[in-house]
Amino acid sequence: MSADLKSSLVNPAVSKPPLGTHAPSVALPLGFVLSGLLSLGFGVGWLVLRPSLLATYHYNQYVIALTHLFVLGWISSVVMGAMYQLVPVALETKLYSEKLARVQFACHLVGFVGMVWMFRVWNMKQVGHFGCVLGLGVALFVYNIARTLRRVPKWNVTATAVAAALFWIGFTVTAGLCVAAGKCAYDSNTGFATEGGVPLVVDGLRALGAFMARFDAISAMHAHAHLGGVGFFTMLIVGVSYKLIPMFTLSELRSKTRATASIVLLNIGLAGSFTTILLRSPWKPAFALVVMTALGLYGWELAAILNARKRRSLDWGIKYFLTAVVLLFPLSGLAVVLAWPGLPLNTFTGQLENVYGFLGLVGVVSLAILGMLYKIIPFLVWFGRYSPHIGRAKVPALADLYSTRLQAFGYWSFLAGLGVTCAATLVSSEAFVRMGAILLALAVATLALNVGAMLTHLIKPRLEPLGAPSNPAKSTNRSELTGAKTASPLSPSPISKPA
Amino acid sequence: MNTITQPLILETLRQVIDPELGCNIVDLGLIYSVTIDGTNARVIMTLTTPGCPMHDSIRFGAEAALLGLEGVERAEVEVVWDPPWHPSMMTEFGRAATGVGSY
Numbered sequence: 001m002s003a004d005l006k007s008s009l010v011n012p013a014v015s016k017p018p019l020g021t022h023a024p025s026v027a028l029p030l031g032f033v034l035s036g037l038l039s040l041g042f043g044v045g046w047l048v049l050r051p052s053l054l055a056t057y058h059y060n061q062y063v064i065a066l067t068h069l070f071v072l073g074w075i076s077s078v079v080m081g082a083m084y085q086l087v088p089v090a091l092e093t094k095l096y097s098e099k100l101a102r103v104q105f106a107c108h109l110v111g112f113v114g115m116v117w118m119f120r121v122w123n124m125k126q127v128g129h130f131g132c133v134l135g136l137g138v139a140l141f142v143y144n145i146a147r148t149l150r151r152v153p154k155w156n157v158t159a160t161a162v163a164a165a166l167f168w169i170g171f172t173v174t175a176g177l178c179v180a181a182g183k184c185a186y187d188s189n190t191g192f193a194t195e196g197g198v199p200l201v202v203d204g205l206r207a208l209g210a211f212m213a214r215f216d217a218i219s220a221m222h223a224h225a226h227l228g229g230v231g232f233f234t235m236l237i238v239g240v241s242y243k244l245i246p247m248f249t250l251s252e253l254r255s256k257t258r259a260t261a262s263i264v265l266l267n268i269g270l271a272g273s274f275t276t277i278l279l280r281s282p283w284k285p286a287f288a289l290v291v292m293t294a295l296g297l298y299g300w301e302l303a304a305i306l307n308a309r310k311r312r313s314l315d316w317g318i319k320y321f322l323t324a325v326v327l328l329f330p331l332s333g334l335a336v337v338l339a340w341p342g343l344p345l346n347t348f349t350g351q352l353e354n355v356y357g358f359l360g361l362v363g364v365v366s367l368a369i370l371g372m373l374y375k376i377i378p379f380l381v382w383f384g385r386y387s388p389h390i391g392r393a394k395v396p397a398l399a400d401l402y403s404t405r406l407q408a409f410g411y412w413s414f415l416a417g418l419g420v421t422c423a424a425t426l427v428s429s430e431a432f433v434r435m436g437a438i439l440l441a442l443a444v445a446t447l448a449l450n451v452g453a454m455l456t457h458l459i460k461p462r463l464e465p466l467g468a469p470s471n472p473a474k475s476t477n478r479s480e481l482t483g484a485k486t487a488s489p490l491s492p493s494p495i496s497k498p499a
Numbered sequence: 500m501n502t503i504t505q506p507l508i509l510e511t512l513r514q515v516i517d518p519e520l521g522c523n524i525v526d527l528g529l530i531y532s533v534t535i536d537g538t539n540a541r542v543i544m545t546l547t548t549p550g551c552p553m554h555d556s557i558r559f560g561a562e563a564a565l566l567g568l569e570g571v572e573r574a575e576v577e578v579v580w581d582p583p584w585h586p587s588m589m590t591e592f593g594r595a596a597t598g599v600g601s602y
Contacts, residue, residue, distance in 0.1 A: 085552075089554075090550050092549060243550070246548070247551070310586040312598055379552060383552070383553075383556065386518070390563070391559070391567070392564070395518065397516060397519075397521035398519055399521055466514050
C-alpha cells in the first residue's frame with residue numbers, strides 16, 4: 001500500500017461528511033425551483049381566469065406580462081437553479097461562487113416580479129428599471145457559470161452548449177432592455193441634476209430608444225423572444241441532454257461529430273434567425289431551416305443514444321422529457337411556415353403565432369423541465385436529507401420519494417391540456433382555452449402534490465436501521481430471486497490502474 | 500483470528516444503494532476489489548458514470564458501512580474509472596432490479 005493511500009485511510013472519528021464537493025448547498029437550487037413552481041401555478045391560474053389571453057392576438061400588455069411570468073418566473077428560475085446544481089456535477093468541477101448565486105437569486109426575484117407587474121400595468125419605464133435589476137442578476141449568473149466553465153477539466157459538447165447558452169441569455173436580456181428603452185418616452189431626467197453622470201445615462205437611453213425606433217416593434221419583440229427561446233432554453237435542452245440522457249438510461253454519446261454539428265448549426269441558425277426576424281428579411285425561412293436541421297441532428301443523436309441504452313425501461317421523468325423533444329419537430333415546422341414571406345397577415349396567422357409561442361414555451365420547454373424536475377427535486381431532497389445517512393441507515397431510493405401514479409396522471413393531463421389549448425387557441429375559443437388551461441392546472445396540481453410529498457422527507461425522513469449483514473455462507477442465493485445464474489459480485493474485469 | 504472476510508464485506512456493501520438506480524452497489528457491479536489487512540479494509544470501486552452527482556454520497560456511504568462492521572477500524576474506498584463500468588458487470592439480481600437486459 002502506498003504512503004498516500006495509507007494517509008487517506010478513514011478513521012471513524014474523523015470521517016468526512018458525505019456532502020458533494022462539486023455542488024452548492026441544496027437550499028439555493030431548491031429556492032430557485034420553488035419560486036419557479038409558484039410562478040407556474042400563478043401563470044396557469046391566470047390563464048384559467050383569463051382565457052382571452054390566448055384567444056386573441058398576443059401583442060398586448062397582459063399576454064406580455066403572462067409570457068414573462070412563464071419565461072422568467074417559471075422557466076428561468078428552474079433552469080438557473082438547476083444549472084447551479086448540475087453544471088458543476090455534470091462537468092466535474094466546482095461552482096465558482098455560491099455567494100454570487102445567492103445575490104443573483106435576490107436580483108432575479110425582485111426583477112421578474114417587478115417586470116411582470118409593470119408589464120401588466122404597462123409602465124415601460126419601470127419595466128426597464130426592474131429589467132436592469134434582473135439584468136444585473138443575469139450578469140452575475142453568466143459570470144459565475146462562465147468562471148465555473150473555465151475550471152472544467154475536460155471540455156465537451158455539453159460545456160460548449162452551456163457556454164453558448166450563456167452568451168445568448170446575455171444577449172436576450174440586452175435586447176429586451178433595448179426593446180423596453182425603445183418603448184418608453186424617457187422623460188424622468190427633468191428632476192435630475194444637470195451635471196454628473198445621470199443626464200449622460202438618460203441621454204444614452206434616449207439615443208438607444210431612438211435607435212430602436214428604426215425597427216418594427218413586433219419584429220423586435222419576436223427577435224428578442226427567439227434569442228431566449230432558442231438560444232438559452234433550447235440550447236440547454238440539447239446540450240444538457242447529451243450528458244443527462246446517457247446518464248439516466250445507462251447509455252453513451254454515439255457520435256461527437258453529430259452532437260457538435262447540432263450545436264454549431266443551432267448557433268448559426270439562431271444568429272441568422274435573429275437578424276432576419278428583426279429586419280423582416282425574406283431570408284427568414286432559410287435560417288429557420290438551419291435551426292430545423294440542427295434539431296434533426298439532435299433528434300438523430302438522441303435516437304442513437306436511446307437505441308444503445310442498457311436500461312430498457314424509461315421512467316416517467318424521461319418520458320416527459322422525450323415527449324418535449326418530439327414536440328420540437330412540429331414546433332420547428334411551424335416556425336418555417338410562420339417565417340414564410342408570403343404568409344397573409346390575417347387573424348388566423350395571428351392565432352397560429354399564439355400556438356407557436358404556447359407550444360414552444362409550454363409544450364416543449366415546460367414539459368422538458370417538468371421531466372427534469374422529477375430528477376432534480378428528488379435528488380436535491382435526497383442529497384439534503386439522506387446523503388449523510390447512506391451506509392449508516394437504510395435510505396429510500398429517489399423513486400421512492402414520490403408517486404409514479406400521480407406523475408403518470410400529470411403527464412397525460414398535461415398532454416391533453418396542451419392539445420386542447422393549442423386547438424382552442426387556433427380557433428379563438430375562450431371556452432376551450434379555459435378547458436385546456438384547467439387540464440394543465442390539474443397536471444401542475446399533481447406535480448405540487450408530488451413536490452409536497454418529496455419535501456416532507458426534509459422534515460420527516462424515512463430512515464430504517466440497517467440489518468446486520470447476513471452470514472454469506474447461509475445467505476440467500478440471489479439466483480433464486482431471478483431464476484438465473486449469479487455472476488460474481490466482484491467485477492469480472494481486471495483493474496488496470498487506480499485513478 | 501480475523502473474522503472480517505471478503506464475502507462479509509460484500510454483504511455489508513449490499514446495504515449501500517445507488518439511489519438513482521435503486522439497487523445496491525455490489526449487485527450493480529461497482530465493486531472492483533476488496534482487500535483486508537488486519538483491521539483495515541480497502542475497497543476499489545467505480546460508479547456508473549463519471550460526474551455522477553452521487554459520487555461522494557456513495558463513496559462515503561460505503562466507508563460508513565464498512566466502519567459499522569465489527570472488527571473494521573479503518574476503511575478506505577477509492578473510486579476509479581478504469582476500467583469503465585459496463586452493465587455486463589452487474590449480477591443477474593442487479594439487472595432484474597434495474598431493468599437492464601441480459602448480457
